[in-house]
Amino acid sequence: MTESQFEPPDHVDNSLWLLVRRYARPHALRYVLAAIGTLIAQIPQRLPALVIGVALDAILLQDTPYALPLLPDGWIPETTTGQVQFTIGLLVAAYVLDGTMTWLAGRLEGTARLQTLHEIRVDAFDAVVGHERSFFDRHQTGDVMSVLNNDVSNMNRFGSNAYEGIRLSAQILVAFAFMLTIHVPLAALLALMPLLLIGLCQWYTTRVGPRYERVRESVGRVNSRLEDSIEGIATVKAFAREDAERDRLESASRSYLDRNWSVIRLRLVFSLASWVIVSGAFIGLFSLGAYLVLEGTPAWFGGSLTAGALLTFLMYSQSFYAPIRQLMLDVLDSYEDALASSKRITSVLEGDHPDRNEGRELTVLEGRLEYEDVSFTYEGADEETLTDVSFAAEPGSLVGVVGPTGAGKSTLTKLLFRFYEPDRGAIRIDGTDISDVSRRSLREHLGYVSQDPFLFYGTVRENIVYGVREFDTRADAPEIDHADVVAAAKLAGAHEFITDLEDGYDTQVGERGASLSGGQRQRIAIARALLKDPDVLVLDEATSHVDNETERQIQRSIDATAGEQTTIAIAHRLSTVRNADQILVVDDGEIVERGTHDELVEQDGLYADLWRVQVGDLEAVSEAFLERARARFGESAQRRVTEEIETTEEVSR
Numbered sequence: 046m047t048e049s050q051f052e053p054p055d056h057v058d059n060s061l062w063l064l065v066r067r068y069a070r071p072h073a074l075r076y077v078l079a080a081i082g083t084l085i086a087q088i089p090q091r092l093p094a095l096v097i098g099v100a101l102d103a104i105l106l107q108d109t110p111y112a113l114p115l116l117p118d119g120w121i122p123e124t125t126t127g128q129v130q131f132t133i134g135l136l137v138a139a140y141v142l143d144g145t146m147t148w149l150a151g152r153l154e155g156t157a158r159l160q161t162l163h164e165i166r167v168d169a170f171d172a173v174v175g176h177e178r179s180f181f182d183r184h185q186t187g188d189v190m191s192v193l194n195n196d197v198s199n200m201n202r203f204g205s206n207a208y209e210g211i212r213l214s215a216q217i218l219v220a221f222a223f224m225l226t227i228h229v230p231l232a233a234l235l236a237l238m239p240l241l242l243i244g245l246c247q248w249y250t251t252r253v254g255p256r257y258e259r260v261r262e263s264v265g266r267v268n269s270r271l272e273d274s275i276e277g278i279a280t281v282k283a284f285a286r287e288d289a290e291r292d293r294l295e296s297a298s299r300s301y302l303d304r305n306w307s308v309i310r311l312r313l314v315f316s317l318a319s320w321v322i323v324s325g326a327f328i329g330l331f332s333l334g335a336y337l338v339l340e341g342t343p344a345w346f347g348g349s350l351t352a353g354a355l356l357t358f359l360m361y362s363q364s365f366y367a368p369i370r371q372l373m374l375d376v377l378d379s380y381e382d383a384l385a386s387s388k389r390i391t392s393v394l395e396g397d398h399p400d401r402n403e404g405r406e407l408t409v410l411e412g413r414l415e416y417e418d419v420s421f422t423y424e425g426a427d428e429e430t431l432t433d434v435s436f437a438a439e440p441g442s443l444v445g446v447v448g449p450t451g452a453g454k455s456t457l458t459k460l461l462f463r464f465y466e467p468d469r470g471a472i473r474i475d476g477t478d479i480s481d482v483s484r485r486s487l488r489e490h491l492g493y494v495s496q497d498p499f500l501f502y503g504t505v506r507e508n509i510v511y512g513v514r515e516f517d518t519r520a521d522a523p524e525i526d527h528a529d530v531v532a533a534a535k536l537a538g539a540h541e542f543i544t545d546l547e548d549g550y551d552t553q554v555g556e557r558g559a560s561l562s563g564g565q566r567q568r569i570a571i572a573r574a575l576l577k578d579p580d581v582l583v584l585d586e587a588t589s590h591v592d593n594e595t596e597r598q599i600q601r602s603i604d605a606t607a608g609e610q611t612t613i614a615i616a617h618r619l620s621t622v623r624n625a626d627q628i629l630v631v632d633d634g635e636i637v638e639r640g641t642h643d644e645l646v647e648q649d650g651l652y653a654d655l656w657r658v659q660v661g662d663l664e665a666v667s668e669a670f671l672e673r674a675r676a677r678f679g680e681s682a683q684r685r686v687t688e689e690i691e692t693t694e695e696v697s698r
């Protein structure tokens with residue numbers, strides 16, 4: 046896999062803007078009201094400094110008369126006591142208004158932001174599960190999870206910082222407006238300082254953006270490593286590879302650390318440079334202000350400046366400098382980080398994934414399945430995996446698919462589900478080309494049991510009903526008739542062991558069904574597929590983990606249901622498909638032989654040799670077969686064949 050696995054498609058110019066447009070815009074009213082509330086709250090927030098400055102000059106120093114901008118003189122009490130009370134009243138009113146507006150705005154913004162994120166996460170998940178199998182061949186699960194978790198959470202950080210950005214901008218503007226009311230030339234001088242910072246910001250963003258992209262990638266890699274090691278914990282332990290896994294994680298985590306550190310280093314330089322500019326400006330302002338107060342202000346520089354006014358001005362300048370720095374450091378920084386995350390999210394959202402509802406509904410009347418000259422190559426593979434595969438399965442028939450490992454048997458059935466699209470040829474059900482119908486409706490008619498089926502965390506019962514009902518533990522979820530569940534479990538040879546479990550059908554199966562044996566898991570998966578009552582059932586080595594007797598029992602059940610559904614059974618154990626109406630022998634992506642068991646034994650080809658090996662008739666195995674086995678396994682071929690015979694004999698006994 047390449048370094049940058051999640052790249053937005055070409056038609057997306059600005060990923061972050063796309064997410065904002067699509068997900069924040071529907072909540073625009075709440076965002077705008079929150080922004081207005083934040084803006085309004087700035088006025089009462091800045092008021093106390095102004096009032097205290099005026100009160101200081103007028104009441105304590107008795108330098109100037111008590112006067113506030115925009116307030117008619119008639120409103121101001123004349124006595125000192127009255128002015129003190131008036132000042133206190135103004136302060137209380139300012140704090141109450143500030144608190145109320147901030148609370149309201151925070152509430153509006155908080156609910157809108159969480160709703161926005163919720164929608165992004167759900168849509169991103171929907172897009173991920175909408176992708177076909179090739180997407181999951183290309184991306185590691187942990188990396189995909191990090192898009193859904195870390196990158197979406199990163200958008201949350203950006204959302205709250207962007208809101209903070211509005212608050213800070215308002216604070217800057219209001220502070221500046223108040224400073225203008227005190228001393229225009231001094232305020233104008235102060236306004237030059239942000240200009241110095243713009244160049245610094247440009248320097249920072251061009252450097253930090255690519256670094257954040259690399260950090261996001263390494264978060265994905267750490268997640269992938271974690272996921273891989275924990276998922277494969279049984280293998281890790283069996284091979285005593287804990288230390289090796291630790292080393293691999295350490296290397297991924299080290300790369301994350303290094304990349305993150307390179308961001309932090311840059312940020313520290315940026316922070317220091319901005320601090321120098323801001324502090325320098327503040328000291329310059331204080332020096333100039335003190336000089337003007339002591340020496341008197343020339344008329345051309347705006348006239349008099351009192352000590353109280355200078356104090357207020359300096360307090361405002363703090364409400365001006367601090368937010369500018371915070372805006373640069375936190376908001377700009379989280380913007381760059383969110384930009385990197387938004388690229389990964391839009392790559393998932395906008396990536397080329399098919400719409401599972403696109404196409405017409407599939408109607409199955411009989412269940413006749415037909416492959417016509419189907420060829421297929423996996424992405425990135427040099428050779429075709431399937432070449433000109435053609436066969437027809439009559440409604441209700443059982444088709445066995447056998448052949449050496451890696452021959453293309455599973456691939457053959459993956460195309461039926463449209464997990465992948467064939468390069469050439471067509472697959473038809475009752476004459477309808479499956480590429481014309483929606484994937485959803487196609488899959489509603491199909492059942493699938495793999496060699497290593499996946500059980501979800503939940504009860505046995507929930508896993509059996511999975512294919513026909515939402516995996517839903519809500520008390521009011523529609524119920525499936527328990528008798529149907531039991532009937533499916535009986536057909537799958539699972540009922541007996543389920544009733545022996547401590548809580549029967551309500552037994553928790555553990556993570557991925559960990560508390561059950563491989564054969565038990567397979568039987569639950571077969572029950573799940575049979576309960577769905579599909580028109581075409583695919584069993585991909587579905588009974589490989591069960592003993593011979595149970596397999597025979599399941600076979601009898603499937604034979605009994607055959608006639609109702611068309612079944613394709615892939616098997617290495619040839620006895621599994623011995624009674625099939627038709628057996629396809631696949632070798633190197635092609636169907637090399639076909640017929641019933643007896644016909645194929647009669648043909649004396651590959652199938653006949655495979656059969657002889659499995660029944661222990663080694664003497665009769667053809668020289669061509671042994672030659673081929675030698676080519677495949679080298680010197681140990683003979684030994685392997687003998688071992689297989691011994692195993693088969695043991696199993697038969």
Ligand SMILES: Nc1ncnc2c1ncn2[C@@H]1O[C@H](COP(=O)(O)OP(=O)(O)OP(=O)(O)O)[C@@H](O)[C@H]1O
Nearest residue numbers: 182423424426430449450451452453454455456457
């Ligand atoms: N997702 C994939 N991407 C690329 N190549 C794949 C993928 N899945 C399978 N292959 C390759 O395609 C070939 C056929 O694989 P397939 O799983 O269909 O074989 P099979 O006959 O079912 O084998 P087995 O009996 O061992 O299950 C193999 O060479 C395999 O390596």
